[in-house]
Amino acid sequence: xxxxxxLLPHLRTRLPLLGGSDRKIAEVxxxxxxxxxxxxxxxxxxxxxxxxxxxxxxxxxxxxxxxxDLKLILAQExxxxxxxxxxxxxxxxxxxxxxxxAGAETLRDAAxxxxxxxxxxxxxxxxxADAVLVVGGGGSGPxxxxxxxRLRVIGVRAAAPADAPGQHxxxxxxxxxDACLAISHRGATAGTLEAVAAAxxxxxxxxxxxxxxxxxxxxxxxxxxxxxxRAASPRLAALTSRLAHVAVLDALLVAVALRDERRxxxxxxxADAALAAHRR
Numbered sequence: 541x542x543x544x545x546x547l548l549p550h551l552r553t554r555l556p557l558l559g560g561s562d563r564k565i566a567e568v569x570x571x572x573x574x575x576x577x578x579x580x581x582x583x584x585x586x587x588x589x590x591x592x593x594x595x596x597x598x599x600x601x602x603x604x605x606x607x608x609d610l611k612l613i614l615a616q617e618x619x620x621x622x623x624x625x626x627x628x629x630x631x632x633x634x635x636x637x638x639x640x641x642a643g644a645e646t647l648r649d650a651a652x653x654x655x656x657x658x659x660x661x662x663x664x665x666x667x668x669a670d671a672v673l674v675v676g677g678g679g680s681g682p683x684x685x686x687x688x689x690r691l692r693v694i695g696v697r698a699a700a701p702a703d704a705p706g707q708h709x710x711x712x713x714x715x716x717x718d719a720c721l722a723i724s725h726r727g728a729t730a731g732t733l734e735a736v737a738a739a740x741x742x743x744x745x746x747x748x749x750x751x752x753x754x755x756x757x758x759x760x761x762x763x764x765x766x767x768x769x770r771a772a773s774p775r776l777a778a779l780t781s782r783l784a785h786v787a788v789l790d791a792l793l794v795a796v797a798l799r800d801e802r803r804x805x806x807x808x809x810x811a812d813a814a815l816a817a818h819r820r
Contacts, residue, residue, distance in 0.1 A: 546617060546648070546649050546652050546653075547602065547610075547613045547614070547617060548569075548570065548573060548614075548617050549649040549652065549653055550602075550652070550653060551566050551569060551570055551602070552570060552752075553653055553751065553752055553753045553766045554566075554753050554754070555567070555570070555752075555753075555754070556752065556753060556754025556755065557753055557754040561588070561590040561591075561594035561597075561598065562594075562597075562598050562601065564588040564589055564590055565584065565588045565590060565594065565595060565598045566598070567588070568584065568587045568588045569584075569610075569614070572587070573614045573617070573618050574614075574618050576610070576611065576614055577611050577614050577615045577618065579611075581595050581596070581607045584607070595607060639779060642779070642780045643779070643780050643783045645780075646780035646781070646783055646784045647783060647784065647787055649767075649784070650767040650784040650787055650788060653766050653767060654765050654766065654767055654788060655765070655766070658763050658764055658765055659765060659788075659791070659792070659795070660795075661747075661763045662721070662747040662763045662765060662792060663792050663795035663796055663799065664799065665719050665745050665747055665762075665763065666691065666696060666719060666721065666747075666792065666796045667696070667795075667796045667799040667800060668799075669696070669697075669717065669718055669719035669745070670697065670715075670717040670718050671697040671698070671699070671714070671718045671719075672688070672691055672696055672697065672698040672699075672718070672719045672720075672721060673698070673699055673700070673707070673710050673711055673714060673718070673719070673720045673721070673735075673739065673744075674687045674688045674691070674698060674699070674700040674720075674721045674722075674723070675700065675701075675707040675711065675720060675721070675722050675723070675731075675732055675735040675736070676700075676722065676723035676724060676729075676732060677704060677724070677729040677731045677732050678729060679725070679782060680723040680724050680725065680729070680732070680782075680785070681702060683723050683782065683785055683786065683789065684700040684721075684723050685700040685702065686789075687700065687721070687723070687789050687793070688700035690789075690793050691793065691796070692807070692811075693807060693808060693811045694793065694796060694797045694803070694804040694807055694808065695800065695803035695804055695806065695807035696796065704730075704731030704732075704734070704735070705731075707731060707732075707734075707735040708731065708734050708735050708738055710735075711734075711735040711736070711738035711739040711742065711744075712738040712739075712741070712742055713742070714738075714739050714742045714743070714744035715742055715743055715744065716743035716744065717744075718739075718742075718743075718744040718745075719744055719745045719746070719747065720735065720736055720739035720740075720744050720745070720746045720747070721746075721747050721748070721749070722735065722736045722746070722747070722748045722749070722750075722757060722761065723748070723749045723750075723785055723789075724748065724749075724750050724755075724757050725750065725751050725781045725782075725785075726750070726751065726752060726755060727748065727750040727751070727752055727755025727756055727757030727758055728755055728756050728757065729757075732757065733756055733757060733760060736748070736757065736760045736761060737760055740760065740762075745762050745763075746760065746761045746762045746763070747761055747762060747763040747764070747765070748760070748761035748763070748764050748765065749765045749767060749785050749788050749789065750764065750765075750766060750767075751766065751767060751781045751784070751785075752766065753766050765788055767781075767784035767785055767787070767788045
């Protein structure tokens with residue numbers, strides 16, 4: 541087996557970009573992974589409405605040697621995910637364990653779905669920007685505000701207005717040399733899309749953290765970090781996607797600080813001195 545990353549999360553994030561037979565096969569694999577483990581090439585081809593040769597090409601295009609490798613990987617991944625939503629069977633059961641396990645799986649997936657080249661480009665963009673605007677709506681809003689605060693503490697000029705109109709205005713006032721970082725689970729929040737488009741029109745560079753490739757947001761941003769959440773449970777999806785995005789943001793902050801350690805150390809010292817007055 542030569543697949544470079546967990547297969548199901550990779551297919552889920554890439555699905556909007558697939559077309560033709562590949563999309564039909566991927567949809568069946570994502571919908572019925574436990575069944576595919578026991579199917580033949582012909583059975584998967586029939587379920588997807590494609591030819592057997594299309595299934596073989598799909599497997600090879602996914603980084604596998606063939607259909608047998610696909611079945612082996614699906615067997616492994618479905619075995620790990622089988623108990624990922626125990627709340628569906630026992631709502632009063634181990635809530636803590638269910639949420640922690642789902643979060644751990646999502647963090648493992650995030651390390652595999654984020655492209656290193658896009659990560660390095662985004663870290664470099666944030667490190668050298670004259671000013672950084674961080675935008676996000678709904679559950680991503682608090683993440684955006686936290687990211688801006690932490691960027692300031694390492695010496696980066698950053699802001700994150702709380703409301704969509706404020707984000708839009710701030711984005712329109714950016715200029716060349718500035719950067720806009722957007723955070724969105726599905727990549728379709730209207731206010732976030734408007735802010736990124738306005739930032740690009742103003743000449744600023746843009747980057748996005750999202751859970752799905754092929755979303756409207758990925759089509760707008762210069763650099764895209766896809767940290768996809770497992771879709772095992774709709775009740776846990778929003779929670780686990782937030783964990784993935786927090787992990788990516790943490791990694792970006794460390795990478796930015798390492799690109800200018802003197803600036804980061806000086807800013808941290810000033811921040812610590814300011815906070816000292818509030819300690820008792």
